[in-house]
Amino acid sequence: MRYLTIGLSLLCMALTANAAKADRRVAFVVGNGAYRNVAQLPNPPVDAKAMAATLRNVGFDVVEGTNLTRDKMTEKLLDFGRKAQGADIAVFYYAGHGIAISGSNYLLPVDADLKSEMDVKLGSAINIDVTLDQTMGDAKVKLVFLDACRDNPFAAKIKSNSPTRSVSVQAGLAEMKSGEGTLIAFATGPGQTALDGEAGANSPFTRALIAHIAQPGVEIQQAMTAVRAQVNEETSKGQLPWGHTNLIGAVYLNPSAIPPATTAAIPSGPANAAASSSGEAELEFWRSVKDSNRPEELNAYLSAYPNGQFKSLALARIASIDSGTSNNATRAVAKGVDPAVFTEEGTQVSEDQIGLDKAKRRDVQRRLTGLGFDNKMTGIFDDETRSVIKRWQAARGYPSSGYLTRLQHKALLAEAQPAPATASVGEDGTRLRRAAKPSGNVATGSAPPPSGAPVYRNPPPPDNAGNAAGAAFIGGMMGGVLGGALRR
Template structure:
């Protein structure tokens, strides 16, 4: 780029700012990582191109993030276990401890085996002699006392073991213990790709997002998932199982004074369930995505008065329904919240739940003809509205993010050329601070959109999981525009119909996939 094209960079910044309707270094200590990359196997047909490259690149990236790293390449079982022994000592009471494995993995009877270099034959006995198990790794991390244990498995490649009937293709999902996150290159039972370049598709996504600032590790893996789904055209969908306590950042936590994304603010307001929280949301976002829903919930709260409510009818009507489904429906509709004292969520149809149902029933136009199944239909309908609204935000931000990414890549190349020119040209040197500032502004805009997309995808996923678990039998396309006597029936816009129907498909397909699958993400690829 010619040095006088600095004006183009500034115009680009202004153009991007036009699209942005909504407004995110501490040093790290006590971080350790064991990286195992098995590329060259004693059985030549099992050798892989990228695992050694993957751990080499991760070694550099993690060291820059303050990790003490031990790298093990083309290892047999003895060498892998020696690495685990090192980790058991190094990870004691640390901030973070990570195990990354790239190579062949196979599941047998629910256990995941990470295959060492020295596999001698395609048999279960040989597999046991040459592998370490995921259970062994989990045990080391759980006993270390680390605040966050991470197991990252880029080990779902197809291999002769599964082809020979020793175990199943891919890996089996497992629940992590408290403070443990397990990330898989692809969802349970599927195959990951070794990649056409120097790294696998999954590790490429990991390297790209590992050093993202202000990003909790769960959201960081969410971005990895987005990149892998896009790069593989939906053939590979990374998977995360976690029971992580609190938030954990690889690079600098966000400023606590920063404004929340609107979807985060809406989620927080509905989780609190109080009028003050909803008023705060409306004050911050008077014309927001969920303005009508917030107004309706405030109206619902005003109906909640102790004026002779009885639980007799509620007990009778709710008897045929699952208590968890009832609670989920009342929660989504805004009748269960901390203000009503149901925060602890005891099991069964408690008096508070029965009373909340009576409040909901009384809010209907013809309470005496309202039954408990209508509660689930009402919640299913609201799920569809919220999901369709969120989907439209996802589609918009996916397009914006893609556009900014392309401009960022081009601008980065141009600025790099100006930096090179600045070594010998005073004129170029004089322009350099300005164009670098413009490039930094583009990066910040990209990050704002990426964070907003993180929040939208997380919320949409929550709606899919909840609806598939609690309202799947009630969810159907025609429910979206049925008039049930509430103000929501007047909110339907033609543009929401397609996204509502898509949500129905996502909910229905969720039952055929492992719980919590992000397979629905592939439907947002076309704007990626």
């Protein structure tokens, strides 16, 4: 019965995952901060990078841009409009300056120079209503997030240049109503201004969006309730996000949680799914900023992941940038290792040049396992080992190809190994070990098991015929399911 319950749970997960992949998801993500004619905003480009990584992690095709001129922004919008035609879910996210003139809202490219109402309406600014209608009109579900409720930097100039007519120039953005199948969310209420947050970090609104909208199994309207609560608390009730919703069904950006009916059978399933999603989002975010020479982008990572697995690398890079050292010296390497290890990408050829025989390959696998990147020590670099090498490379800030270079191999040999644990290795290379006071691993964020608890790579063998029969039944059922999926 236990195997039947687990099998049904896995079947539900497989069907849910296939349904998510069948959805066509498109997103437009832009953050404008480097304005040429008014004060710059340090956070919107950082916000856009974080949001793009979050959406990609749950299957969105993202049209992304930062610090775009009017022409470049139009190009991105045209691309997004083509991709969004007939999409199941289309997301529009913008961070930067936005203004409201006579009840209409406009987004501002970085080259905007608004001297009058005519400049706003006939060229320099982008009308939000027209943009959403033209780019997302055919999408089944439309989600709009506007982190643009800041003071209008051109307000005084526009008013002074319109002496013959009354021009309504509002603070923040004007109220908008959503059409069928649409959710519109503002960083704060109509006519109010939102906080940009600490320079170089995420704004309160975007930080809350990233934290909640892609949580496994959380419906988007539930997520927005959590977003409002977080922003309200973070800003000491100084800012309350506002929105208008006309969705006609439940919308999930990440439907991959185990259904509630099965959570009793596998209690750790949803937690593991959430942890996996969060880990992939963090890795994507880190990859987007790890080579940056701008401390504010690295600080954005630290703001989003204050205890992240790349925290030490981010701090080291910020420190080296602040001290004026060269780009190649921005990450700590062991003594005697060439900093070029961070730029040279491994290939099959570069790995062959190292001359790794089977014993040396087992040594690589042993060292990676000792650092918390568990894999079988077979002396064969199969797909599993390649994946482990990629994770190790990404955690160290090296180009993550899955193949080693001489410099990477040298750096691995130079890494200090944790205290040895009592271990045995089966004939198939499976590592069975009892940890001796493990300390975890800072770079990967792996947590140590309870002291003295056995840690197995694979589960122990079945201890009775009933378990074996149950396993055979589930194996046959899942094989049929997967086979049918492949034939389709």
